[in-house]
Amino acid sequence: MKRVRIITSELNRERDEEVQARIGCEAMSDVAIKATDLTKRFGDFTAVDHVSFEVNKGQIFGLLGPNGAGKSTAIRMLSTLSIPTEGSATVAGFDVQKEDGKVREHIGLVSEKMIMYDELTARENLTLFGKLYDIPRDALNKRIGKLLGFVRMEQWADHRIDTFSTGMKQRINVIRALVNQPEILFLDEPTLGLDPQSTAEIRELVRRINIEDRTTIILTTHMMTEADMLCDKIGIMDHGKIVALDTSAGLKRSISGNDTTLFEFEIANLDARILSSVKALASVSSVVQDDPTHIKVSSVGNDSFDTLVDVLRKNGAKIRTVKNLEPTLEDVFLHITGHEVRDEVAKAPTPAHRDGPPGMRPKKRVR
Amino acid sequence: MGVRRVLRHSAWICWKDLLEFSRSKLRVAMLIIMPLFMMMMVGFIFPTGDSISQQPVALANQDLTVNGTSLGDGFVVQLEAVNDQTGMMELRDATGFDDIKTMIQEGKVSGGIIVPPTFTADLLAGRQGNITIMTDQSNPQMSSMMQSVLTQVIEQLGTQLAEHNLNATYDISLEEAPAVLQPYNVELKGIVPGDPNYFEFVAPGIMAMVVMMSLMTGLPHAISYEKDMGTLDGMLASPTSRWAIILGKVMAQTTRGLIQGFIILLLSVLLFGVVIHGSILLVVLLILLTVFSFVGLGILITSFADKEETATMVMMTLMFPMMFLSGVFFPVQQMPSFMQTLASFLPLTYAAEAMRKVMVLGAGPGAIMTDVVVLAVFGIVLLVIAVPLFKRAMNR
Numbered sequence: 001m002k003r004v005r006i007i008t009s010e011l012n013r014e015r016d017e018e019v020q021a022r023i024g025c026e027a028m029s030d031v032a033i034k035a036t037d038l039t040k041r042f043g044d045f046t047a048v049d050h051v052s053f054e055v056n057k058g059q060i061f062g063l064l065g066p067n068g069a070g071k072s073t074a075i076r077m078l079s080t081l082s083i084p085t086e087g088s089a090t091v092a093g094f095d096v097q098k099e100d101g102k103v104r105e106h107i108g109l110v111s112e113k114m115i116m117y118d119e120l121t122a123r124e125n126l127t128l129f130g131k132l133y134d135i136p137r138d139a140l141n142k143r144i145g146k147l148l149g150f151v152r153m154e155q156w157a158d159h160r161i162d163t164f165s166t167g168m169k170q171r172i173n174v175i176r177a178l179v180n181q182p183e184i185l186f187l188d189e190p191t192l193g194l195d196p197q198s199t200a201e202i203r204e205l206v207r208r209i210n211i212e213d214r215t216t217i218i219l220t221t222h223m224m225t226e227a228d229m230l231c232d233k234i235g236i237m238d239h240g241k242i243v244a245l246d247t248s249a250g251l252k253r254s255i256s257g258n259d260t261t262l263f264e265f266e267i268a269n270l271d272a273r274i275l276s277s278v279k280a281l282a283s284v285s286s287v288v289q290d291d292p293t294h295i296k297v298s299s300v301g302n303d304s305f306d307t308l309v310d311v312l313r314k315n316g317a318k319i320r321t322v323k324n325l326e327p328t329l330e331d332v333f334l335h336i337t338g339h340e341v342r343d344e345v346a347k348a349p350t351p352a353h354r355d356g357p358p359g360m361r362p363k364k365r366v367r
Numbered sequence: 368m369g370v371r372r373v374l375r376h377s378a379w380i381c382w383k384d385l386l387e388f389s390r391s392k393l394r395v396a397m398l399i400i401m402p403l404f405m406m407m408m409v410g411f412i413f414p415t416g417d418s419i420s421q422q423p424v425a426l427a428n429q430d431l432t433v434n435g436t437s438l439g440d441g442f443v444v445q446l447e448a449v450n451d452q453t454g455m456m457e458l459r460d461a462t463g464f465d466d467i468k469t470m471i472q473e474g475k476v477s478g479g480i481i482v483p484p485t486f487t488a489d490l491l492a493g494r495q496g497n498i499t500i501m502t503d504q505s506n507p508q509m510s511s512m513m514q515s516v517l518t519q520v521i522e523q524l525g526t527q528l529a530e531h532n533l534n535a536t537y538d539i540s541l542e543e544a545p546a547v548l549q550p551y552n553v554e555l556k557g558i559v560p561g562d563p564n565y566f567e568f569v570a571p572g573i574m575a576m577v578v579m580m581s582l583m584t585g586l587p588h589a590i591s592y593e594k595d596m597g598t599l600d601g602m603l604a605s606p607t608s609r610w611a612i613i614l615g616k617v618m619a620q621t622t623r624g625l626i627q628g629f630i631i632l633l634l635s636v637l638l639f640g641v642v643i644h645g646s647i648l649l650v651v652l653l654i655l656l657t658v659f660s661f662v663g664l665g666i667l668i669t670s671f672a673d674k675e676e677t678a679t680m681v682m683m684t685l686m687f688p689m690m691f692l693s694g695v696f697f698p699v700q701q702m703p704s705f706m707q708t709l710a711s712f713l714p715l716t717y718a719a720e721a722m723r724k725v726m727v728l729g730a731g732p733g734a735i736m737t738d739v740v741v742l743a744v745f746g747i748v749l750l751v752i753a754v755p756l757f758k759r760a761m762n763r
Binding site: 114115119120132134160 | 379380382390391596601602603606
């Protein structure tokens with residue numbers, strides 16, 4: 001997987017260079033999206049809090065974070081569906097508020113909920129949206145044929161969406177957003193609720209769209225592996241703020257290497273006392289218990305390993321195995337936010353719904 | 368954004384909505400069955416003379432013979448003849464007022480008819496003959512039913528009496544007479560030929576109402592549903608204008624309303640004997656105007672309702688008073704005055720009135736000008752309020 005990612009980004013780089021060479025002297029920048037202090041409030045609740053980032057053309061940018069972190073709201077503002085309370089953003093060089101019509105011509109949106117009419121066929125769905133982008137009939141038919149071929153669904157073109165499996169639906173849902181050949185594609189949790197096979201398919205599809213169509217992609221996900229696999233650049237969101245913004249490797253470097261090391265201990269007689277003794281150590285920045293015998297410890301300092309082992313032995317812990325772990329994005333998230341992704345879900349002040357807390361919904365609508 | 372582009376997009380959205388609708392056979396079947404049920408319901412649910420049968424009614428003929436003639440007997444014979452045709456009453460013999468009163472109190476009969484002793488004498492002397500109808504006050508429909516039967520009887524009796532008079536005086540039969548002046552004439556007269564028919568009263572109103580219902584329930588449903596499903600985001604994120612979305616939805620709902628309206632028209636003419644006196648073109652234009660007057664209200668509710676369920680509930684709450692207050696089923700003039708005032712604020716009142724004028728009375732555009740203006744003003748005012756709210760609601 002890792003290798004694929006590297007190949008992808010190499011291809012991206014190659015393409016970026018090509019794109020830059022092509023547009024050459026034109027005063028066009030290679031920035032596809034620029035968000036500046038983007039903020040959205042629903043009543044007292046701030047869903048997105050002064051978020052700023054840039055996405056270059058041809059990049060896959062990931063907004064990573066737990067449910068309710070504000071990723072979807074950010075996407076909705078960038079795709080002109082929601083008006084920012086504060087701040088601004090340009091998408092494909094157009095202001096999302098002042099030139100929303102222009103923005104819409106250049107983007108494709110795969111929302112968390114599928115944008116498809118279940119009782120219509122795949123072709124009818126694609127035709128409707130193609131027509132809303134004023135694509136002439138012949139060109140549209142050609143485009144639809146090509147898109148269906150792209151996801152190997154030609155033979156299903158005239159079948160109703162509600163006869164499809166979730167994976168097939170999502171493939172059509174993704175190509176629906178490509179009908180206008182968008183420069184920028186927004187994908188809001190594109191693999192949510194899919195089985196592992198469909199998930200892999202969609203991820204592969206996202207990569208191909210990025211490579212073959214030279215499409216800039218912004219995707220949101222709460223899955224660390226997904227962001228790790230697909231994204232050239234990752235923004236970690238928590239409570240409406242971007243708390244870290246870097247490449248996957250850069251993010252990982254920030255917690256391992258230098259001073260920080262990540263260990264996994266397998267302790268046969270792991271109990272609360274041992275756990276709390278580890279947590280009490282000054283050198284330990286975080287402890288996660290994965291199962292009854294395993295703990296993951298992130299610690300700082302050159303002699304941190306010795307200190308850890310000393311404390312464990314002193315408390316009578318029977319250490320079975322020790323591993324020095326490559327940090328994952330999950331560890332990065334834990335390190336930066338101080339809590340686990342799944343903790344967030346339980347503690348989140350907002351439900352999973354993208355519109356913010358239910359109590360505030362009517363308010364915001366009649367605003 | 369050009370007007371033609373908006374129209375083109377709205378046509379595609381309308382196409383999509385109708386295509387989606389047509390995918391369910393049940394929905395299409397209901398589209399057709401609903402107006403049929405509606406017509407049957409309103410046609411038969413309200414008490415009319417025809418709907419009552421075999422009601423026990425006491426009859427007391429106290430008439431005294433004058434010179435061997437008893438018009439009272441003639442009346443009874445006629446009454447029985449008419450009743451045999453309609454089968455509405457089951458006549459029971461009684462002796463007089465007190466006897467019938469007892470019978471009503473005991474619940475044996477629902478009413479009574481008394482032919483007084485002086486009936487023949489009065490008539491022959493050129494005075495009015497009185498017939499007393501006694502009713503069970505707890506059953507108000509009986510009185511109107513008996514009145515309608517007696518009217519028929521008296522009408523025929525009048526002819527008979529005329530014949531009798533002709534025979535006696537000139538010795539010619541009724542057919543031979545150059546002109547006959549009937550001694551009693553009960554006349555029901557409308558301004559267009561034909562018998563008055565309750566369907567003629569309700570059909571135009573129901574057409575207006577069905578169009579209103581299809582728009583009022585359909586529009587918020589169509590938009591809120593897509594909002595709930597998330598598909599509306601797809602359209603909102605495309606370069607199509609908000610206008611095209613509303614217009615497309617309105618077009619689809621109007622098409623459905625028009626189909627139902629025409630089914631009602633067809634049923635009324637074919638099954639319920641309604642005769643259309645006005646121009647069909649004017650009827651269609653009026654339906655479109657009705658649509659226009661309700662669009663704003665539909666959009667307004669759509670903007671306020673956050674969920675499809677809310678939208679539907681608000682719609683239902685508004686729709687039922689409108690249905691009953693707007694003179695669709697009962698003439699507005701029969702309502703108490705404060706209800707009439709209320710009715711004058713409802714666009715459906717004017718729509719139903721105008722439709723009725725055109726369809727039943729054959730009125731031209733001039734006669735319905737007030738209604739047309741009121742409907743147009745309703746439509747414009749509501750749209751002016753609704754559109755900014757809708758735009759704001761879309762950009763949550």
